[in-house]
Amino acid sequence: MKFCTVKQYFDDENNNNVTNGIATTVIPLPNKHLKIKANNKEMEQYEQELLRNVMPQELTKLILAANYLNFKEALDFFCRTVANAIQNKSVDYVRKFFGLESDFEPGEEEKLCKEFAWSFEGVDED
Amino acid sequence: MQHQNQPHFSADAPTTPCAGPTVTFSSAAADHKRGKKRGSYNCGRCGLPKKGHNCHTSTTTTTTTTTTDTTTTSSPIINTPTSRADSSVSLSSTRPPPPRQPYTHLRRALSFDDDVRAGFPEPEPEVEEEEQEEEDFGYPSMDPEPGALPASCLWEILRRLPPAGLLSAARVSKSWRETSKRLWKAAEELRLRVPARAQVGFVGSVLQKCPGLVRLSLRMESDLDATMLACIAFSCPNLEFMEILKSDTAINRINGDELGRFVADKRCLKSLKMEGCSNLGGFVLCSSSLSTLWLSDLYSLSKMVFNCPNLKEISLEFYRQENDSTDLTTMVDGLGRNCLRLQNIHIASVRLSHSAVLALTAANLRGLRMLSLVLGSEITDASVAAIASSYPNLELLDLSGSSISDSGIGMICNVFPETLSRLLLALCPNVTSSGIQFATAQLPLLELMDCGMTICDPNSQNGIPDESSDWELRNTANHLIYQKLIIKHGRLKKLSLWGCSGLDALYLNCPELNDLNLNSCKNLHPERLLLQCSKLESVHASGCQELLIGTIESQVR
Numbered sequence: 001m002k003f004c005t006v007k008q009y010f011d012d013e014n015n016n017n018v019t020n021g022i023a024t025t026v027i028p029l030p031n032k033h034l035k036i037k038a039n040n041k042e043m044e045q046y047e048q049e050l051l052r053n054v055m056p057q058e059l060t061k062l063i064l065a066a067n068y069l070n071f072k073e074a075l076d077f078f079c080r081t082v083a084n085a086i087q088n089k090s091v092d093y094v095r096k097f098f099g100l101e102s103d104f105e106p107g108e109e110e111k112l113c114k115e116f117a118w119s120f121e122g123v124d125e126d
Numbered sequence: 127m128q129h130q131n132q133p134h135f136s137a138d139a140p141t142t143p144c145a146g147p148t149v150t151f152s153s154a155a156a157d158h159k160r161g162k163k164r165g166s167y168n169c170g171r172c173g174l175p176k177k178g179h180n181c182h183t184s185t186t187t188t189t190t191t192t193t194t195d196t197t198t199t200s201s202p203i204i205n206t207p208t209s210r211a212d213s214s215v216s217l218s219s220t221r222p223p224p225p226r227q228p229y230t231h232l233r234r235a236l237s238f239d240d241d242v243r244a245g246f247p248e249p250e251p252e253v254e255e256e257e258q259e260e261e262d263f264g265y266p267s268m269d270p271e272p273g274a275l276p277a278s279c280l281w282e283i284l285r286r287l288p289p290a291g292l293l294s295a296a297r298v299s300k301s302w303r304e305t306s307k308r309l310w311k312a313a314e315e316l317r318l319r320v321p322a323r324a325q326v327g328f329v330g331s332v333l334q335k336c337p338g339l340v341r342l343s344l345r346m347e348s349d350l351d352a353t354m355l356a357c358i359a360f361s362c363p364n365l366e367f368m369e370i371l372k373s374d375t376a377i378n379r380i381n382g383d384e385l386g387r388f389v390a391d392k393r394c395l396k397s398l399k400m401e402g403c404s405n406l407g408g409f410v411l412c413s414s415s416l417s418t419l420w421l422s423d424l425y426s427l428s429k430m431v432f433n434c435p436n437l438k439e440i441s442l443e444f445y446r447q448e449n450d451s452t453d454l455t456t457m458v459d460g461l462g463r464n465c466l467r468l469q470n471i472h473i474a475s476v477r478l479s480h481s482a483v484l485a486l487t488a489a490n491l492r493g494l495r496m497l498s499l500v501l502g503s504e505i506t507d508a509s510v511a512a513i514a515s516s517y518p519n520l521e522l523l524d525l526s527g528s529s530i531s532d533s534g535i536g537m538i539c540n541v542f543p544e545t546l547s548r549l550l551l552a553l554c555p556n557v558t559s560s561g562i563q564f565a566t567a568q569l570p571l572l573e574l575m576d577c578g579m580t581i582c583d584p585n586s587q588n589g590i591p592d593e594s595s596d597w598e599l600r601n602t603a604n605h606l607i608y609q610k611l612i613i614k615h616g617r618l619k620k621l622s623l624w625g626c627s628g629l630d631a632l633y634l635n636c637p638e639l640n641d642l643n644l645n646s647c648k649n650l651h652p653e654r655l656l657l658q659c660s661k662l663e664s665v666h667a668s669g670c671q672e673l674l675i676g677t678i679e680s681q682v683r
Contacts, residue, residue, distance in 0.1 A: 063279050075282060083286035091297045098275070103300050112297045 059085075060098060280305045289318055289332060310335035317343040322375070324348050333361035341367040349377045350402070352384035359388055369399040378402030382409030382427075389413045404445065427452045430460065437465040438493075444475035446501065454482040462489020470496040472524075478502025483509040487516035498524035498550070507534035514541035524550035526576070532561030539568035547571045552578035552622070559609040559629070566613045573617055573638075579625035581609050583649060608649055615639075623647055624666070634659055644678075645669050652677040 059082050066074040086094045095102065102109065275283070284295055284306055296306040313336040320329055324347075333339065339362045344354075350372065358365065372378055378401065389395065389411045397418035408428035411419070416434045422443035430452075432440075440461065444450055454477055461468065468491050473482075478499050494517050499505060505528035513523070518541050525534075528551075535557065538549065546569050551557050557580045566572060610631035613621070618636045622643040623629060629647050631654035639659040644650060646669035655677050662682050667675050 060275060063275065063283070067276070067279050067282075075279075079279070079282040080286055082283050083291070086283075086295075087287050087291040089294075091294055094295065094298050098298075100299050100302075102298070104297075109297055112303075 277301070277305055281309065284309055289316070293332075307335070311338060314338055315341040315343075317345070319345045320348055322347040329354060330357040330361060333357060337361065338364060340364055343367075343369040344371065346370060346372040346376045346378070349379060351379040352381070355380060355384060355388045359391060364394060365392060366394050367397040368395060369397075370401065371399075372402045376402070378423075379405050382406040386410045386412070389416065424452070426450050427457070430457045432461055432464050434465055436467055438467055439470040440465070440468060441470075441472040442474070443472075444477070446476050448476065450475070450477055452477065454478060455485050458482045459485040459489075462486060462491060466491060467493055469493045470522075472496075472498040472500075474498075474500045476501050476503070476527075478528075479504040480506055480509050480512075483512055487512040491517070495520060495545075496522040498522065499528070500524055501527040503527060503529050505529060507531055507537065510534040510537050514538065518542065519545045521545050522548040522550075524548075524576075526550050526552040526554065526578075528554055529556055530554055531556035532558055532564065535561040535565050539565055543569050543571070545571065548574040550574075550576040551580060552576050552624075554580050555582070557581075559611045563612060566615050566618065571617060572615060574620045575618060576620075576622040577626065578622050578643070581611075581623075581626040581628040583608075583627035610654070626650075630654060632656070637661065640664065642666070644674075647674075650674055655681070657681045 059078055063075065063078045063082065066078055086097060089097075094100075104112075280302065284292060284302075287295060292306050292309065296303040316332075316336060316339055318329065318332060329344065333342075342358065342362060342365055346354075350370065354370075358368065370378075380400075380403070385400075385406060386409050389398065390413060392413075392415075394415055395413060396415055398416060399418070399420040400422070402423045403421045404423050404425045406421075406424065406427060408430065410429075410431040410433065412431075412433040414434070414436055417436050418439045419432075419434070419437060420439075420441040422441070423445055424442055425445045425447070426449075428451075442457075444452065452475070454473070454475060458473075461471075462485060466489075471486075471491075471494065479502060482502075483499065483505060497513065497517065497520055499509075505525060507530050509528070510525070510530055511534075513520075514537050520542055523538065523542070523546060530551070531554075535551070538546070549565060549569065549572060551562075557577065559581050562575075562577050562580065566575065608630035609628050610633075611623070611629060612633045614635040615638075616636075617638055619638050620641040620643075621634070621636070621639060623632070624643045624645040624647070626644075626647050627649055630649045630651045632644075632647075632650060633656045634642070635658040637658075637660055639662050641664045642657075642659070642662060643666045645666050647667075648669055648671065650670060652671060652673040655674065657678065659682075665678050665682060667678055
């Protein structure tokens, strides 16, 4: 059952997790999924289109929504997208993307950086 | 697909990522970043790009298409097997790896299966990492700040990152570091590319983050020696599957003693695959857990002892050099004595001979189902007789590159019709179209047939220098006449006729045929082609006449 949470969602008054805008994006997904489940290519196209209109920062919210709604395919898809978006980027880019701040002590980050210097080669421009 | 000039009339091969719980993801971006070409990931067994290609697995899973293999090297394939003169080798303890020979693509048969491979589909760029966690675990219970991702979501994102990405992610913030640490700990499978300039301790430091590792695959672009083995042995106590692949420029310096020690110490190692084994020199492998062993690029081994009673699958690929001093007969004899549970055997060496076959047939390998002895021009019809009498239940037989003739095929059809589903006879110069037709008529279970480079153009001097004594027979039978092939078979799924430049007519009535390779069938006449194969999805026709391609298109649609 993909949508056990949805029923609850509608019954539930307290909806911090899912704003309306997000809900309108996520909820129609299963129908679409089912309709074009057989055809991978169409699905990809659909997903690409969907994402073109979505700001990177919104992806985080989409993930939260998908998580809350317990919707595995959407969660997988959004997470994959985010992973692809950040996989080759600098640490600062990633922080900006998620709106995070570094909470490391000054020495700690230095250490981490040195440990695996090789992995930071060839990182994309921000 | 590999060649742009090659028409593919297929629907794309399904490019699903790896089946099962592992997460793979396209690393096309990573490809560009590292300046890798796609297709630089070569299968160690056959030297071909590894896409859509699986060399040697146990029965259940996956498929590769011969056609995929051969198409990727369709131009350079048609070479005569000459010994490699270029490795001007001073026999010091290390030598630079000779360039990969185009011939070892022959090696690919053993793993075929009916379903399309889910593992390395052809167009998918190299998989760089997979991480797989199977255990459930409690997510850290700290409350995220509003708007931040809860740990479970972060986990889902991070687990889709490649190793480098994951290591970077640890630097973002403390909670990210925590989550990434947990991910490493939970990882059971790791595929890592070791760049050329990597420091020695690099792999060690990565491996130490994932002590639960069960499967490890390293693609070495830097040189490799016993310190790597020590590192793996130390960091991965539970390792069961290990694979070391190597790029063309990397050198594998591991010697036989070191390998032997590693195998003996790793009590749970089930599968070992290693490329570039030219410096082994000789080895004694003792393991009761080992069930799969693939070694490639072997050369001049002085002694080989396989003390592995549970070994089920073995693949030994030797360098194609005439002065290889390995005593294959003794080796096979030893295998036959010690590894009685063998089911799949693959040996690729130009030094394979009838006496090696006799050593094999003298053994009592009751479970033998797949036998592949390739490149041995000294394997003859007598060898086929011996194989047929000792192992009548084979499901796969690959004698590519041998000297067997149509009468050998006759013997095969006599003994194996109830079990044989895959027959590979590429580069067998003494096989003619009547032999091939006979085989397809007599083997009802046949699903894959490879007759590449068998029916060669008798008019050109393009043929393989033929060492067998049947040269004259073949010559008189075929001179000046092109051959035709008529095949009607209810189960055949893959047929490869690559390089059959002596073929000018082809009639196929195979309702299950999925994949047809006609690369370099340059004399195949467009008006003498009839394909009645309703399920045909892939036809490879590079190097064929233009009109032919049009004909194929019209017949397949």
